Amino acid sequence: MKAAPFAYVRAESLDHALDLLAAYGGEAKPIAGGQSLVPMMAMRLARPALLVDINRLPALKGVAVGPRCAVMGATTRQRAVEEDAALHRAVPLLRAALAWVGHVQTRNRGTVGGSLAHADPSAELPLAACVLDATLVLQSRAGGERRLSAADFFLAPMVTAAEEAECLTAIEWPVWEGPGVACAFEEVAIRHGDFAMAAAACQIQLDADGVCRRAALGLGGVAGTPLAFPDLAAQLEGRRIHERLAQEVAEAAAARSEPGSDTHADAEYRRHLAAVLLRRVLLRAAGAPARAPI
Amino acid sequence: MLAPPSPVTVEIIVNGTPRRACVEPRTTLVDFLREHLGLTGTHIGCEHGICGACSVLLEGEPVRACCLFALQVEGLSVTTVEGLAPARGELSRLQNAFCEAHALQCGYCTPGMLIACHDLLARNPRPSEEEIREAIGGNLCRCTGYQQIVDAVKLASGQEAAHG
Ligand code: FES
Ligand code: FES
Numbered sequence: 540m541k542a543a544p545f546a547y548v549r550a551e552s553l554d555h556a557l558d559l560l561a562a563y564g565g566e567a568k569p570i571a572g573g574q575s576l577v578p579m580m581a582m583r584l585a586r587p588a589l590l591v592d593i594n595r596l597p598a599l600k601g602v603a604v605g606p607r608c609a610v611m612g613a614t615t616r617q618r619a620v621e622e623d624a625a626l627h628r629a630v631p632l633l634r635a636a637l638a639w640v641g642h643v644q645t646r647n648r649g650t651v652g653g654s655l656a657h658a659d660p661s662a663e664l665p666l667a668a669c670v671l672d673a674t675l676v677l678q679s680r681a682g683g684e685r686r687l688s689a690a691d692f693f694l695a696p697m698v699t700a701a702e703e704a705e706c707l708t709a710i711e712w713p714v715w716e717g718p719g720v721a722c723a724f725e726e727v728a729i730r731h732g733d734f735a736m737a738a739a740a741c742q743i744q745l746d747a748d749g750v751c752r753r754a755a756l757g758l759g760g761v762a763g764t765p766l767a768f769p770d771l772a773a774q775l776e777g778r779r780i781h782e783r784l785a786q787e788v789a790e791a792a793a794a795r796s797e798p799g800s801d802t803h804a805d806a807e808y809r810r811h812l813a814a815v816l817l818r819r820v821l822l823r824a825a826g827a828p829a830r831a832p833i
Numbered sequence: 834m835l836a837p838p839s840p841v842t843v844e845i846i847v848n849g850t851p852r853r854a855c856v857e858p859r860t861t862l863v864d865f866l867r868e869h870l871g872l873t874g875t876h877i878g879c880e881h882g883i884c885g886a887c888s889v890l891l892e893g894e895p896v897r898a899c900c901l902f903a904l905q906v907e908g909l910s911v912t913t914v915e916g917l918a919p920a921r922g923e924l925s926r927l928q929n930a931f932c933e934a935h936a937l938q939c940g941y942c943t944p945g946m947l948i949a950c951h952d953l954l955a956r957n958p959r960p961s962e963e964e965i966r967e968a969i970g971g972n973l974c975r976c977t978g979y980q981q982i983v984d985a986v987k988l989a990s991g992q993e994a995a996h997g
Pocket of ligand 1: 876877878879880881882883884885886887888897898899900
C-alpha cells in the first residue's frame with residue numbers, strides 16, 4: 540500500500556514549522572519519526588496534503604531532568620529515552636512502559652511526542668502520561684504556548700485536544716522526589732510489541748516501613764482514552780499494599796473501564812485482563828526493590 | 834490550496850556511496866532502494882511496519898524502510914543487506930552462520946533478520962537466547978521458524994547452538 544501524494548517541507552526552525560501549520564491548517568501534518576503516521580498514510584487512513592518535517596529541529600529534542608520535572612522535547616526518540624539513566628532514575632515508569640512499545644526498529648525512529656499525538660488508546664506512552672499526569676506543551680503561531688494535562692489532551696481514540704495549527708513541542712514528566720519509588724507496567728497483546736488488548740501501569744512510593752505514601756495508577760486499551768484513577772490511587776496512601784487491597788482497587792478500576800470488543804478479545808475478557816494486570820502491577824511495584832533516592 | 838507535489842531530487846548515502854534519484858515525496862526509503870537504485874536485497878512485505886522484511890540500518894541503527902519517506906533521510910547514511918558482506922562475492926560471519934544453521938528457507942524475511950541480528954551482535958557480541966529473541970521480535974518469518982535463526986546468531990557469536 541502506498542501513501543497518497545503529498546508535498547513535503549523540512550522545517551528550518553520551529554517558527555517555520557508553525558507558519559506552515561498555520562497556513563495550511565488541517566491539510567498539513569507535522570512528521571517526526573513517522574512510526575505512527577507513515578503506516579496510517581500507507582493504509583490511507585491519513586491523507587495529509589503537506590508533511591512538515593520537524594524531525595531535525597534541535598529545539599524539539601533532548602531531555603532536561605530537573606528536581607520537580609523532566610522536560611522532554613517532543614521529538615526525542617523512544618530509544619534515547621529507554622537508554623537515559625538519569626531520566627530512568629527520575630521517571631522510572633517511562634522505561635517500564637517502553638519495554639512494551641514496538642520493536643528496536645520502531646523505537647529507534649519513533650518519538651515520544653509522536654506516540655502521544657497519535658493517541659492510540661491502547662498505546663503505552665499515553666497511558667504513562669495519564670498515570671503520571673504529565674503536562675503536554677503545544678505551540679502555535681496565533682495562540683503561542685498552551686499547556687494541557689494528559690487527562691485533558693486525550694479526548695477519544697486518535698483524537699486529541701491539539702488544534703490543527705498546533706504542534707506538540709514538549710512533555711513535562713513529574714519527578715517524584717525522595718526514596719522508595721517503584722513502578723510496574725504489564726500488558727497482554729497478540730504478540731509482544733503490538734498495541735495492548737489491555738495494559739496496566741502504576742508508580743508508587745513506599746516509606747521505610749513499606750507503607751504507601753504516594754500512588755498513581757491507570758489502565759490502557761479498555762476505553763477510548765487511557766484511564767488514570769487518582770481517587771483509587773489515594774485509597775492506597777497510608778496503607779500497605781497487600782493482596783486484598785490490590786485486588787479491591789484493581790476491580791474498582793476495571794469496573795470503570797469501557798472496553799470494546801473485536802476479533803481478538805471481547806469486552807468482558809478485556810475487563811477481566813484489566814483487573815488481573817492492575818492487581819499484578821500493584822503487587823509487583825509494592826514488592827519490587829525501590830530505586831535509590833534522587 | 835497546495836500545488837500538486839512534483840518530484841524532487843534526493844541524495845542518500847547508501848552502503849558508503851552517495852546515491853541520487855528524482856522521486857515523488859511519497860516514495861518510501863524501501864522503494865527508493867529497490868525501484869530507483871535497483872538494490873532489491875531489501876524486501877517489502879506488509880508496507881506498514883509489521884513484518885520487518887524492509888529493515889535497513891539508518892546511521893547504524895535498524896529501522897523499517899517502509900515507514901520512512903526517502904526525503905526524510907536525505908543526506909543520511911543507510912546500510913542495506915547488500916552492504917553487510919566484507920567484499921563482493923563474500924559473506925559475513927553472520928550470513929555464513931545463517932547458511933550453516935539453515936536459518937533461511939524461502940529467504941523472504943532474511944534481509945530483515947540479518948539487519949536485526951547484525952545490529953544485535955554489534956551492540957552485544959555474546960547475546961543470550963532471550964536477547965536474540967527480543968532483537969528479532971519485530972521480524973516475522975513464516976516458513977523457517979525462529980529456532981534456526983536463533984541458532985545461527987549463537988553460531989555467529991561463537992556460542993554453541995542449543996538445538997544443533
Ligand atoms: S515491509 Fe516494512 S515492516 Fe513490513
Ligand atoms: S525464510 Fe521464509 S519467511 Fe523466513
